[in-house]
Amino acid sequence: MTTLPVRVERRAGQRFLYLLPLSLRQRGSSVESAGFTQDLSSRGVFFFTDAPLCESAEIEITLRMPSEITLGESMRVRCRGRVLRVVRPAASLQDSSGPTRAETKIGVAVRLEGYEYLSESADASRFARVSALESQRDLPHDEDSTLAHSPSARS
Secondary structure, eight states, X not given: OOOOOOOOOOOSSOOEEXXXXXXXXXXXXXXXXXXXXXXEOSSEEEXXXXXXXXXXXXXXXXXXXXHHHHTSSOEEEEEEEEEEEEEOOOOOOOOTTXXXXXXXXXXXXXXXXXXXXXXXXXXXXXXXXXXXXXOGGGSOOOTTOOGGGSHHHHO
């Protein structure tokens, strides 16, 4: 009889599966881009982007943090963090429909180190750019998706 190995969860915060648009900026460089989250918690986020990021880079991410994480209302937040891991897209077998949007982007794991809550009018231009770059038709769709939390879904 074989017993399965015990896996210990190292994450301290609960992870939430959310598909949210975000904008990012690498501190100390001119790298600015958009992306979308796969999951996030109060301490970290995993997202997909086209930005040329590398491990240990310091970045700022702006997104609408959902109420399940803020434990209040959902609100726009600028987060400071450090890139822990960059996952390059795997060379996948392509069917007739081609690769999905997430397969053409890099995956980035970030440890969040600080937050700044933003007023609704502050930095609104960044979200307009995210909406233009990451239209809903380019993102995976799911009936239970939380795109309703994104600013573009409210308009």
